[in-house]
Amino acid sequence: MTLADPTPAPFAFVDLPAARSQAKPRRKGLTMVADFGLPLRYAEDLLDLAGRYVDLMKIAVGTSRLYESDTLRRKLDLYRGRGVRPFIGGQFQEYVYATYGAQALPRFLREAKRVGFETIEISDNCVPLTDGERREQIGMALDCGLAVFGEVGSKDAKTDASELIAQARTCFDAGCELVLVEAAELVERGEPNAALITSLRGAIDFSKVLIELPGPWISGVTLSAIEDMKKFLVREFGPDVNIANVLPNDIMETEALRVGLGVVGPTTGKAAARQASKEERSR
Numbered sequence: 001m002t003l004a005d006p007t008p009a010p011f012a013f014v015d016l017p018a019a020r021s022q023a024k025p026r027r028k029g030l031t032m033v034a035d036f037g038l039p040l041r042y043a044e045d046l047l048d049l050a051g052r053y054v055d056l057m058k059i060a061v062g063t064s065r066l067y068e069s070d071t072l073r074r075k076l077d078l079y080r081g082r083g084v085r086p087f088i089g090g091q092f093q094e095y096v097y098a099t100y101g102a103q104a105l106p107r108f109l110r111e112a113k114r115v116g117f118e119t120i121e122i123s124d125n126c127v128p129l130t131d132g133e134r135r136e137q138i139g140m141a142l143d144c145g146l147a148v149f150g151e152v153g154s155k156d157a158k159t160d161a162s163e164l165i166a167q168a169r170t171c172f173d174a175g176c177e178l179v180l181v182e183a184a185e186l187v188e189r190g191e192p193n194a195a196l197i198t199s200l201r202g203a204i205d206f207s208k209v210l211i212e213l214p215g216p217w218i219s220g221v222t223l224s225a226i227e228d229m230k231k232f233l234v235r236e237f238g239p240d241v242n243i244a245n246v247l248p249n250d251i252m253e254t255e256a257l258r259v260g261l262g263v264v265g266p267t268t269g270k271a272a273a274r275q276a277s278k279e280e281r282s283r
Contacts, residue, residue, distance in 0.1 A: 016259045020239040024052065024083045028207050029240030029258070032056035032180075033248055034215075035086075037063050040075055050251040051082045056210075056244075058121070062092040069115060076116040088112055090123030090151050093137070098127045105137065109144040122171075123151035125182055131170050138174040148175060153182030161199035168204050179204070180244050183212035183229075190225040192232040206237070210244035230257055 016022070021029040033054050038046065047054070057079050064072060079086040096108045112120055122137050129137070134150070141148045150171030152164050159167075168179045181200065186193050197211065213229050214221040233241045239258040246254050256262040 017239055020259050024055065026055055028242065030055040030178075030210060030242040030244075031246055031251070031254065032058060032210055032242075032244035033251060034058050034060045034089075034245050035063075035075075035248070036060045037066070038075075038248060040071060040078070043075060044078060046248055046251070047078070047082045047084065050255070051084060053251055053255040054084050057084050057086045058089045058245075059086060059117075060089045060091075062089075062095055064088055064092060064112075064115070064117075073116045085119060086117070087119035087121055087147075087149060088117050090121035090149075091125060093120065093122060094125065094127040097137075102133075102136075105140055106144070109141055109146060113144060113146065117146065119147040119149065119177075121149045121151055121180070122176075123180075123182070125151065125153070125155045125184075128154070131167075134167070134170055135174040138171065138176060142175050147177055149178045149180060150174075150176035151180040151182060153185035155182060155184045159185055161196050161203075164196075164200060165203045168200075168209070172204075172208070178208050178210060180210045180212055183214040183245060186211065187214050187221065187225060187229065190220060190222065190228075192229050194232065194236070197232075197236070201237070206242075210242040212244040213246060215245060215247070230254060234258055 021027075031054055033056070035043070035057050059072075059075075067075075076086050093105070093108060096104050109120070120141050122134070122141060124134070138148050138150065150168070152167035152171065153159055164181065164185065168181075171179050186197060200206075200209070211229075211233055213226050215226065230243065233243060234257055239260075243254065253262060
């Protein structure tokens with residue numbers, strides 16, 4: 001007796017682009033989702049629906065402090081069990097550093113390990129770090145047994161391309177596995193800063209860089225600006241671009257955009273040419 005073939009996917013005759021990585025764990029085409037406090041059962045339902053399209057989950061800002069210990073551990077275990085890598089958002093470490101000083105960071109990092117984190121983000125969105133401080137904090141986390149993602153860029157000041165590149169290289173040299181680029185740096189009057197993003201791509205290994213989407217926490221950012229950034233990234237870098245700060249309700253829509261099934265329609269062949277011509281005429 002043999003098992004029946006699994007039920008085919010809906011509309012399986014519609015091919016997905018070969019350029020889009022389908023198998024997890026992915027090495028490119030990463031999607032990072034921001035968790036600002038999803039209820040546990042909501043998170044489980046979300047992963048039932050869209051877990052195969054999520055690679056990383058950021059427990060955003062300082063929300064980790066607001067959980068019951070058991071709930072936080074269960075959530076982190078849930079994510080890992082579904083092939084999604086959770087990490088603690090960098091602004092929590094910034095808060096501890098600004099409020100209690102560098103001497104509190106070893107305790108913070110040990111606590112991150114104790115409550116179940118295996119990966120931490122180190123950023124200076126709001127609390128600037130020198131290169132030396134950045135290296136020191138990354139090294140401290142690595143010594144504590146945590147993997148580290150670096151984040152570069154500021155939420156309230158514009159940094160030129162050379163400085164962002166230098167910061168990213170410092171992160172990689174210090175041992176960061178991935179680097180995220182702060183979204184506030186990448187939008188200019190609500191539009192993607194194409195020149196800046198292209199400069200970054202030409203200078204650092206983009207397979208290890210996640211471009212953050214802007215969000216409503218950035219003054220003046222609209223829903224259309226978020227969509228414009230997603231479309232720009234997929235159009236410029238292909239379906240396997242690394243995208244960060246996707247909101248939970250947007251996971252499926254973002255994946256549809258990656259594979260050409262989104263509201264912009266197909267992205268190859270004659271359809272792409274027609275779309276490009278339409279965009280050119282509208283300028």
